[in-house]
Amino acid sequence: MRKYFDSIRRIAGNVVTVNASDVGYDELAVIDSAHGDSFAQVIRLEGQQVSLQVFAGSQGVSNNDRVRFLHRPMQAPFSEDLLGRVLDGSGRPRDGRGEVTGEMIDLGSPPVNPVKRHMPDKMVHTGIPMIDVFNSLVESQKIPIFSVAGEPYNELLARIGLQANADIIILGGMGLRHDDYLKFRQTFEDGGVLGRAILFIHTAADPVVECLLVPDLCLAVGEQFALQGKRVLVLLSDMTAFSDSLKEISIVMEQIPSNRGYPGDLYTQLAKRYEKAVDFEGAGSMTVLACVTMPGDDVTHPVPDNTGYITEGQFYLRNGRIEPFGSLSRLKQQVNGKTRGDHRAIMDACIQLYALCRESREKRDMGFEMSAWDRKLLKYGNLFEQRIMDLSVNIPLFDALDRCWSILAECFEPAETGIRRSIVEEHWPASGNGAETEPAQEEEPAVAGS
Amino acid sequence: MNARIVAVYGNLVVAETDGRVVQNSVAHCVHSNGTRLLSEVIRVRGQLADLQVFEETRGLKIGDPVELQDEMLSVVLAPGLLGQIYDGLQNPLPEVAKEAGFFLKPGLYIHGVSTTQSWEFAPKAAVGDTVEAGDTLGTVPEGIFTHRIMVPFGWQGAFKVEKIAGTGSYKVADEIAVLVDSDGNRRTATMQQNWPVKRPLDVSRRRLLPDEPMVTRVRIIDSMFPIVRGGTYCIPGPFGAGKTVLQQITARNADVDIVIIAACGERAGEIVETLRDFPELTDPRTGRSLMERTIIIANTSAMPVAAREASVYTAATLGEYYRQMGLNVLMLADSTSRWAQAMRELSGRLEEIPGEEAFPAYLESRIAAFYERAGILELRDGTKGSLTIGGTVSPAGGNFEEPVTQGTLKVVGAFHGLSRARSDARRYPAIDPLDSWSKYRGIIEPADMAKMRKVLVHGNEVQQMMTVVGEEGTSIEDFTAALKADFFDNCYLQQNAFDDVDGASPAERQQFAFAKVAEVAGLDFDFQDKAEARRKMVEVTDLFRNWNYAPTDSDEYRRLLSEIDKFIATKGRDS
């Protein structure tokens, strides 16, 4: 027999408080209201009073409605039937097809025992030199794209999703614009991967609480596939929208904010999700790639800041390029020692020189005279941006390394690169100039005369 | 069952009791599925006990029973701790994996040391001896160490040894001695004892002033911002600046007996790295596997927050225990900010009045008390033992003007501040040579280091000036000074952590290389023009860089050294 509780005491924000008994913390409830059923989750127990976070929002909930408790936490259906499907933030179909059936799995499983994790050691090739050469992506890595509104971060996410060659791709959309959702769908369809993709979509028009559930749904389902030995890639966009939903709820719950209105446990909340990225010893893996838009292009904003402290690096997407500064793959050293002997040396040298080039540019912009060395650096910087950094470049790793050598040889004497002699001897292109097949299109006037 | 749950807020549970409640004692919340969740009493209000639960509280209900106990949250101290991988509450994770598989299991608690393993005991005390807490009853070999079995630290007063086990094989729970106090009460000692983690463990004659350098083989640390045995230091830095890498290399190379790594609220992956690497790596001092001298406490960011708070204390207690054996111990905590955040979360749930950035008002005193657990002791038998503590700090937005960094800087002996500018430029280790400091004395004569510091400071001033007046407005002398500073930075302060040779520079090699670098920096060059100055300094930088990569005393090493000497002798003019 179903037991209902009908004394709703308070409705505020998305939180409803009801008097009830025999209720477990974190369990799921259903509110029966005029608009139909809506799911809610227990977020506080205080004597008789049970506080519920209502997934669809408390709009339209009345103090006469009835609440029923399900005595289980939030769950997701898990089966092969999920492939190719589009669901919402409560796990309901949004593609007009029927309910997904399958084994029900709890969201928010306990953490993986560190001793059962496999050390990440498989490089994911993306064809993007700024990733493959300078910040290699590794299977089971968790890494965000830091960006601002207007940058093509969703396109980049989708492109990596296609090129990464995963068994299963799970897209979690949070606060996604409907157009962006359609674009993702289109890209997956055109790329022929829709049949092994699962989309959990919350759009900007959907209830805020459902946004909070999207990562948990993606990660719970992904984890199950990984346990079955699959290589899963989870794409999350945008984690800033997720964090803002957290902020909204915590303010309603009258928690003391720690930093710009965000709750003190923002780090823990984000970490719980990102840390689901895993390479299981003896089973599959789950790689997590997320978008984080930085309000005001400020990396010290609590969302990118806390994210950076959790993830295994970050890619900065700015002006349509992945920036070499600030971008970092912390797992790169697990794989880039095994690709080619010159990989690490090229990686370090190219970035150090590009940093110097930036200094020279600053000097130039302030009107200072350019030394011969400055001119070399300026030339290098331009070539590097055109032939390596540009996002349209799509070449395999070894070609990218060769291309870097030829740029260096076009601009510098070997000792100026700071690369160890033994490596220079092996890889320095035979003729200093013109080794690059693709000609430099245009150079700045300051360089032309050098 | 002497209390019942009346409220649940996240990991804070309020229980009502009609019995007695001891502040900071342990309790278990009993879930309706039978799981017993470890908790700690953190506030008592009348008949209400506020408990922080060390597990997820999912499924707990109003009215669920709570078992209050009298003991404080404790760890077991016994042979068999070395080489272990624990969670923050001293559950051995490999054992947990055997029982529970891929995932951690709430409510599954396993004894911290093996109760079935046998240890070769050799008595040191004799029947009739008078002993006190901390005195050695006997020893067992634990790997390469002599593990002292001591009179339990909490036993007060003097005891007569009535019975002592003979040489032989014993398990940790076996009786090894019977002691009688002045009132004639008998107590049985085994090889294991418990100690409450939040109480400092210090049974000694006195604390000594720390002054022996603790060599880490990181040049910028040992030479410029040294650490000493029994000292404290912190590494604040923005994300990705290299805090963890620095701690990992320190854990490998530090000149100490035992290293305790407390991964506090950070990434599980980083622990896995240590877990897989250390057994394969050899301890440079003993030639044995590094794991034999290491204990890992892994309470990663996805694990329950309250246990994160406990984990640094667990680590400190294990460190203090080995210090009592006359050993030098290093404890590394990554990151103390996560520990502070755990305090903040709890304080928020308790609705305490928040201080700056919502941290509790007692944050600073907790930080101070934690670092106070470091120190070098003269033990009761006259031997010395030390515990050094190094903690990373992860300031919000990378800004050091925040409560945790500031609270830490007030109490530590050395500050290794990582700079975003240096890590972005891949100048590793990214310790800022101008901002960092150490109150300790290292392996380089302070006067010699002062000279090089001047070179750095002067070079930096010139750099700043050059951004205003340009190279053309800078004299050749000043320009050379800037190049010299850069040379010192490139060839000495920077170090490639991922290179076998350069990654770990022993003290003698550092001293030797430092002298060479100082010689070059001290040369009175007479360059024709800036182009020559730059060319020559590039040349000598290249020599030193390659020299840094050459194994000590290899042919390559000697060849490069003679080129360097030639450069110095001719002021670079021969080529």
Ligand SMILES: Nc1ncnc2c1ncn2[C@@H]1O[C@H](COP(=O)(O)OP(=O)(O)OP(=O)(O)O)[C@@H](O)[C@H]1O
């Ligand atoms: N000494 C070093 N040599 C070479 N690379 C380094 C060094 N230190 C750090 N790095 C690079 O920087 C990355 C980040 O370093 P690390 O993980 O230590 O940062 P962190 O300060 O601990 O960051 P977080 O606060 O987010 O944990 C490493 O993965 C590595 O690529």
Ligand SMILES: [Mg+2]
């Ligand atoms: Mg770190």
